[in-house]
Each structure stands twice: as C-alpha cells, then as structure tokens.
Amino acid sequence: MKLATAAATLLLALAPLAHAGEATPMAADPVIEARLIVISEELRCLVCQNESLAASRAELANDLREEVRKLISQGKTDAEIKEYLVARYGDFVLYRPPVKPTTWLLWFGPFVLLAGSVIGLILYLRRRTRLLAPTALSAADKAAAKALLADDGASPTRPKDAA
Amino acid sequence: MKRFLIPLGIFLVLVVFLAVGLNRDPHEVPSPLVGKPAPEFRLEQLGAAGKTFSPADMRGQVWLLNVWASWCVSCRAEHPLLVAFAKQGGLPIVGLNYKEVRGDGETDVKKLAAGAEASLTRQRADAWLTRHGNPYTLSVLDMDGRVGIDYGVYGVPETYLIDKKGVIRFKQIGPITPEALQQKILPLAKKLAEES
Secondary structure, three states: HHHHHHHHHHHHHHHHHHHOOOOOHHHHHHOOOOOOOOOOOEEEEEOOOOOOOOOOOHHHHHHHHHHHHHHHOOOOOOOHHHHHHHHOOOOHHOOOOOOOHHHHHOOOOHHHHHHHHHHHHHHHHHHHHHHHHHOOOOOHHHHHHHHHHHOOOOOOHHHHHHO | HHHHHHHHHHHHHHHHHHHHHHOOOOOOOOOOOOOOOOOOEEEEEEEOOOOOOOOOHHHHOEEEEEEOOOHHHHHHHHHHHHHHHHHHHHOOOEEEOOOOOOOHHOOOOHHOOOOHHHHHHHHHHHHHHHHHHHOOOOEEOOOOOOHHOOOOOOOOOOOEEEEOOOOEEEEEEOOOHHHHHHHHHHHHHHHHOOOO
C-alpha cells in the first residue's frame, strides 16, 4: 500500500515533465509563458467553447496562443491583447463579459431577481402576521358565544337543524 | 384560481426563454466585424505564382469572400451550391484557402522542407478544385491562418459579403444553405449593388 502511494506520488511529480516535450520553440521565455497562461485562462476557445484558451488543444487555440505570445513579446498590455481578440471574435472570447447596456440583464438580473423575491417575501410575511393577529372580542360577541355554549344543542335555531 | 396564475405565468416565461435559447446554435457567434471594414491583407494567388491579391482590388464591387480548405468536410457540402451560384454569375467569389496543409491535422509543417508547404498547398487546392469545380474568381493562400485570425475565422467554411466600399455587411458561419443564399445574401447583395 505504501509502495503504491509512493509510486503514484512519483508519477504525479513526473507528469509535468511528460508534457514538457510538446512545448513550441517560442515557449523558451518563461516570463512570456507565465503571462500567456494568465491571459489565456481568461479567454474562451471558440472551437470548444467550454474550454479556456489556455486549456484547449484545438488548432485555432494553438494559433491564438502563438498570436498572444507574439503580442506579449511586442510589449502589449493585457488589456490591449484582449482588445485585439475581441475586435476579431467579439465579447464571446471573454469569460468575464464587460458591463455595458447589452449585458446589464446578465450582470444585474440575478440581483434584481433576488431583491424582487425578498420584497415579495416581506410583503407575504407582513400579511400573514396581520391575519394571525388575535382579534379582541367585544362584550356583545362574548355574550353571543356564551349563549351558544349554554344552549344544549337541542335548539331548533341551530343552523344544522334549520337546514 | 387566481393563485395558479402567477406560477403559470412564470412557467410560460420560462418556456419561451428555453424555446428561444435551445433553438439557437451555440456555435454561431455573432461577428464584431459586420459593419466594419474588411481587414486588409496581401496574399499570393492560387494558380498564378507570384501574383498577389488584396481586398482593395475589389473596391467598387459587391463580392463574397469564402473561406475554404480541401480537408474541410462542410466546405465539400457547401461547394455544389457555390459552383451553381457562380455559373449564374451573380457575384464574384474570392476564395480564401485556409491552412490547407497545417489544418489537416496530419502534416507537421516543421518537418517539411522550405518551400514544400507552398507547393503542397497549391497541389492539394488545385486538385480539389479540379475535382469538385471552381466557383472562385480567384483563390488566395492563407497558409499559416494569420489572415483567418484577422477575419475572426473559427470554423471553416465561413463567408463574408463585402460591399463596394470594402465594408463587411454579412457573415455566414458554416456552410451557405440555399435558404441563407436566397433569403439573406442575395437580397442584401442586390441592395448593396444599388448603393453608390
């Protein structure tokens, strides 16, 4: 058991080395590579859509990573690089859509829904406490109740018998 | 009775949202390039070595830019429609041959000798057009896909309708269907042809 754990740990430790052989020549610069990963994790791969540009192995993702590397080495800022891709592929490439009129519903919709639900709940609770509040009986009511209780149930005026 | 109306209303709204959402193709991402000038490029033509083409050469004409490659299966499906359309002579179609060698998923360009990619590209593209017909006024070779990136290509085939001033007015993602041609591309092209 201990041996198996050790073997598994060793395998996990070696896993990054197994991938190192596939790196492209431009990956030589670790600074560029580190920035590439940070930027491309925020970008969507258009072919696979649910994968980030950093994770995807699609052809286009490869090309785009190469493109981002080039832009980084040209000294472009992160914002400029994202702008470059948005100009070509649209806001869809961004995993964090920008806040603008067409995305207001997306950004604020959940909060509006939450606020609406809370208001609804408060209104409902208020109405309920009002309905449950004990109502004070007037003296006349009490007298009527007493008369009904005192009556032994044989009275012909009782609704049950009247029917 | 009235207390059922609110859940029913919410349910109906949900049904409408789902019906609209589920019937849309998630692979069709609206292009930000529609309404913007077609990105400039200068690439070598297929069939005429040394001769280049640039979108500026088409100024004053309404034209189609069709992205294709011989390894692209959907291009093959779309092709007969393009050939038939070209025979009617409606619009000039320029082909952008996209990553002919690199895109096939089999050839490793790094192992090819210098110049071998270009000749292999020409050979494959020519063979494909000879076999399936050539609807293009001319085709240009985008071997590394750089121009494709500028045009926001992410799934071949894609087709751009470009007006007389060089502005992209419509983008078809995926193969052109007869419906898209008749109902969208042709009416819009006719309108654009009347613009000065």
